[in-house]
Amino acid sequence: MPEIKVTPLGAGQDVGRSCILVSIGGKNIMLDCGMHMGYNDDRRFPDFSYITQNGRLTEFLDCVIISHFHLDHCGALPYMSEMVGYDGPIYMTHPTKAICPILLEDFRKITVDKKGETNFFTSQMIKDCMKKVVPLNLHQTVQVDDELEIKAYYAGHVLGAAMVQIKVGSESVVYTGDYNMTPDRHLGAAWIDKCRPDILISESTYATTIRDSKRCRERDFLKKVHETVERGGKVLIPVFALGRAQELCILLETFWERMNLKAPIYFSTGLTEKANHYYKLFITWTNQKIRKTFVQRNMFEFKHIKAFDRSYADNPGPMVVFATPGMLHAGQSLQIFKKWAGNEKNMVIMPGYCVQGTVGHKLLSGQKNMLDCFLFILCPTPIAPPAGLSMPGISFSKYSLEVKLQVEYMSFSAHADAKGIMQLIRMAEPRNVMLVHGEAKKMEFLKDKIEQEFTGISCFMPANGETTTIPTNPSVPVDISLNLLKREAAFGGPLPDPKKPRTMHGTLIMKDSSLRLVSPEQALKELDLNEHQLRFTCRVQLQDPYSDTDTLSRVYNHLKSVLKGYTVQHLPDGTVMVESIVLKVSSSAEDPNTKVVLLSWSYQVTPGCTIQGSQLPH
């Protein structure tokens, strides 16, 4: 029985370190290779020993596919390819390929340079790993080998995020990665063909939530910014150069215009250029509105948002600054934060997740005193500072900085909720659904809901290391010869209904990976074979004192009288034929009175022609 096997190595009933193994039509594919951000030990990477205990990754895997640039989907990639060892192809979209190494390098710096961890991948490993990447275009079918093909679809989660269809013959799997079914200010909604995969592997991060509207999230953001600016405070928004930053800029620009606000908004230098560069490269990945306006004017050139200079941070009065990096672990955002942290009128808005070991992470966990991390950042080898230590640009009183500014954590992450998952299932019409990237026991209701709304769909939620096997019924197309069809029609009855199964007789020829059904005669002719006839024989003993010829004549006469309506012939070669059945008589060697009657017939016995009553008349 053909089947598809799916084994999550990470992300099964769990959020973080997404990594899923799929075996389909004899091919093995790894979907995503993520890192768990909550761990510092081995648990942060997927369990590759599941594969390596039986051999090398390169031999086992036909390819690796990365859905998007977030670290919980690509963070373990250099570890897997360079430290565990994998030399096969790694597929990802162009934007992911461009952004992924930047994020990996950022993360490496935090882990190795700041936290002092060893046994981690190096910058060179990231570079070597990226050399194995093969870029994907949207809706382009890529042939990994003769049989395995993959195709990327728009996922709308971040710039370059893709869902991917994997196909071998008529069997297929769709992996969603993270996706979003509602368009936002810079991205469109996820979309896929009605491709009817055997299994749809869907993320389910927000499967058990009903999402607050995008508008209300934006409202909250504007409200906080506006309130702070109104009271004369400064707002710092640490961002990653791409994605949400552009979205928030578009939002603030519109709001400033409408409210006729005068407070300056700055965007860190370099950021604009970098962002513009990427957006120009990947404009096809944004939503239609941005694509349209980009033709007329650069969507990322703003009227109210200006380039930031580090001297502006000391300017009096309200202002809003977007600065990198997003997790406040280094650079401009951290410098500005240090200047503004002591004033309760100011505010820092964290628009995304921060990894452990960053100032951002400490802030979000409610720490008010930044002593440890500041000293750590400034002095990689902690030393006891002399009394009254002061650093250029920052003065520490009692070596600590009290965080007095307001901290706001806002999540703008774009994931599908239960409604979105249902929408995608409706779109793709899979035969089976697998939910990963969420908590299992909390998803029993969703499973019921899917199975109830879509009759015939089974829903799976495997744990890490647990294999789900899905039997497939691949349909095998066969060409039928016209002759055979004509013959079928000649038998009478209705012509074959394409929607109903029907038995046909013929010879199946398998040649050069094509299958044809032809009549036996044609098959013989094509293959240059002679027809063989199969005959069955049987010996019957009779007690008859006459000669062999006489016995045969008596048999002949008897049959002729009994089998009226059948052709019974006495042939000159000493045989009797009843239709196609041949009879011969010979004497037994031991006893001449014992006659042996040899019967021989082919497979196709004429219906009704059976010899009854073996008692010959005397």
Next chain:
Amino acid sequence: MDEQTEEDDWFIESLHMYTDLHVFELQDPTRVIGWTSDKSVCVAGYKAAKVHEILELLLPQKLSAKDNQGLCPERDFKVLHGGFSEDSVNCLTHISGTRCVVTSGDPGSSLHLWHIGGEDCDVLKKIGDIHLKTETKSVCKLASGVAGAPSVLHGSQISDIELTDLTSRKLLYTAGEDASDKVSGLQFVDASVFVVCTDGGDLCLGDVRDPSGLRRVPLGEHGGSHWCMDLKKDGVSCSVARLSSSSQVVVSDLRDLRSAFSQAQLNIQPENTSCEFLSVTWAPVLDNCLAVSGLDGLVHIYDTTSWRPDSSEAPALFVHRGHVMSPGSEADAGASLVTTHVWHPWRPRTLLSAAMDGSLHVWDWVEKRTTS
């Protein structure tokens, strides 16, 4: 285009009008929002469909964060438990002291008892039916018993008001009246005394210890063909507010139901003639405030403190226009009719409201300072 501008204007205004505003889209519209704890509610589908979902939702955690609200990014509803009902859910009540809810559907012969799962399971299961003596002709209204073994008070008309024990399914009390007035609401005043409001606006007092019948107090001279009510206990006194389909509110003291303690003509033009969603509720924290919905696409808040015994026009303290301001609402005017609303048990100005388009809003309005 004008609609778009109006929505945008409201959106900008909302920055000053609301402390918190959360807008959700349910798969199916709900006409019930029942508190199951001080952080969770039950909602359920009612429109003609093969199955109706019953969901227990955890309120956005941001609302429950008392200090450091800014550090809590969780602003979504979490689906704690969910289940499916073949019957539509027109009325729902959480049985106090249990993890059970009772629902009533389209007129018929039974109520349904559901168990909301625990921590380990997210499924909400039906655990039985409560069979009624007679087929009801209208929606059966429900109220949870407040003392003793879990029980439910139910009735669709005065003649079929009963109290049923949920464990044994035994009838504990029958009102024994034969009037066929439709019940628009019933509520317990204490462990045994309850008040019933008829569709015509009359109030009936009953006592589950006393099967000799109900004491009826007629409404008196008022217009309005449909009425509903809400009770609020405040120390020894208990206020009853009644709302009519012609936008009148009559407030009475339970000790003297014959006369109106205060009343007002609200400035609402009813858009809906059926009035099946008519609802008035007392604010649990704010003194003398009540919320009104079901007449149009808005939720109106009134402060009754200044109201007098003789009827006069009353201005609203606050109006929630969110349901008519949602994108797409202009396409179908009826779609934004508010189906129900409830007050948050301890946040003074927080309400939850739902509309026919499936929208569910959680909002907390900003108190206008007298100086501004």
